[in-house]
Amino acid sequence: MRTILQVILFSFLLFLISASAGAQTKKLSIDDQLLQDSIYKSNKKKVLNFSMKDFDTLFFEYFNRKNDPNIVLTKPQFYNYTVQIATFSDRLAHLYPDQKEVAAQNKENWLSESYEDYLQYKASQKK
Numbered sequence: 001m002r003t004i005l006q007v008i009l010f011s012f013l014l015f016l017i018s019a020s021a022g023a024q025t026k027k028l029s030i031d032d033q034l035l036q037d038s039i040y041k042s043n044k045k046k047v048l049n050f051s052m053k054d055f056d057t058l059f060f061e062y063f064n065r066k067n068d069p070n071i072v073l074t075k076p077q078f079y080n081y082t083v084q085i086a087t088f089s090d091r092l093a094h095l096y097p098d099q100k101e102v103a104a105q106n107k108e109n110w111l112s113e114s115y116e117d118y119l120q121y122k123a124s125q126k127k
Contacts, residue, residue: 047087086110
């Protein structure tokens with residue numbers, strides 16, 4: 001059972017990484033990094049205690065809101081989602097030590113998501 005869960009989890013992480021891999025990694029502004037740090041510090045303990053159900057809820061809520069053409073997330077809302085999703089990678093790395101590299105890459109990808117790219121994506125939805 002544990003092996004099946006690991007395979008599913010690994011596949012899910014690969015999906016997340018590949019979805020983010022197409023995006024060009026760029027350095028976030030200092031203001032964005034400070035906002036991310038603040039969100040990370042205030043949510044770390046909560047997110048590290050998430051169940052998979054909690055994470056799934058967060059993850060799918062983010063994608064539903066991101067893809068809804070009638071919703072534009074504020075910068076704090078956007079980073080609240082991406083930082084919490086990134087933080088959950090720390091939990092996965094702890095639970096599945098053999099997947100630490102995948103979890104670290106996943107975390108890096110989510111932390112490199114930029115609000116400006118999100119706004120460009122939202123503008124392209126309206127066209």
